[in-house]
Amino acid sequence: MITSTRAKRNQNMDVEKVFRMTGGTGDNSYAKNSSYQKKVSDMVKHITMDALQQVYLALAPKSLGIADLGCSSGSNSLSIIKDIVESVEAASCKIMIPAPEFRVYLNDLPTNDFNSIFKSLPDFYRDLNKERSGGLPLLFIAGYPGSFYGRLFPNDCLHFVHSSYSLHWLSKVPPSLYDKQGKPINRGSVHISASSPPLVSQAYYAQFQEDFSLFLRSRSEELTAGGRMVLIMLGRIGPDHVDRGNSFYWELLSRSLTILATQILLNFCRGRLKGKT
Structure with missing residues (x-):
């Protein structure tokens, strides 16, 4: 049984400091165990690229601001950047204007293994430069640590926001998962199970509403008028919380x-x- 003091510590846990995907390139790393996330991203890539091209063709900015929120580590984030660059360049050719410069912000929590991404950039640039006669595009990639449940960027600096398999993670443990004595109400489970009382699903739902509302308010300030977002997250088909x-x-x-x-x-x-x- 969790004591009241320990329960309070769990409720007040600083997710930004302790939560992260496993870094590096070892057998247990996220980089080696994220093929499913890549598969899902590829399934909706046509939606992502279509939304991106619509933004670019409508606004035709000389400097295109892009954020990948919840980039983690490994090749998935750089793979989507490559697709974005090639998609925008193709759109530029169609309307016969020079391709823009690309400002790409890779965001995740401060404990994320950004170094793994930076170490792979030389290979990424070499791969991007293959079969090119005009050289590399003006591409500026930066790490941007911080929680996306709040402001991250200046006003009106982004044209496109991409987030894949990140927004189902909550900003904190829902406080109402504990009763007034600090005891957990979902005893025996670490998720919404068939034996969980209704208050458990209500607690997660309320926390998601709070987090997602804050996410949308924050991005509404950072996206320029006419900007777009593509958000990929886990969900369920029916109303039953036990998926x-x-x-x-x-x-x-x-x-x-x-x-x-x-x-x-x-x-x-x-x-x-x-x-x-």
């Missing part, structure tokens, strides 16, 4: 954590008993 498609994995994780916690507790108790003998 059988995703909950299977959460069930496995929940059971694994329960077993792990039980083993740790048993080892702790055994250690104390040995100390008394």
Whole structure:
């Protein structure tokens, strides 16, 4: 059972400081385990590129501001940048004007492994320069750490915002997952399960409403008039909060954590008993 003090620590946990995808390029890294996210992004790439071209053709800016929110590490973010550059250049050729310069802001939490992205930039530029006769486009890529649940950029500086598989992460643990005594109301689960009381789904829903509203208000200040966003996030098909498609994995994780916690507790108790003998 979680005590009131520990529950308060969980509620006040600074997500910006502790939450991140596994960095580096090892077997357990996000870079090596994000092929599914890449597949989903590719499935809707035509929507992303169509929205981008509409913005560019309507506004024809000389400097195109683009933000990838929740970029994480690995090749996925750079892959979408390559697609964006090539799509805009193709649109420029159609209307026979020079391609713009590209200002690309890669955003994630401060604990994200931005270094892995920067280290891969030379290979990215080489790949982008293949089969080009006119040289590389004016492309400026920068890391932009911070939570997208709030302001990140100056007013009217972005033309296009892209975010893939990020917005389903909440800014914090919903406070109403704990009762007045600080005890968790979703005991035995780390997700919305079939046994969770209705208050659990209501808590997550309320937190998502708060977070997403703040996200939209912030981006409305940063996007220029006529700008666009493409947001890809997890969802569910029907009204049932227990999504059988995703909950299977959460069930496995929940059971694994329960077993792990039980083993740790048993080892702790055994250690104390040995100390008394």
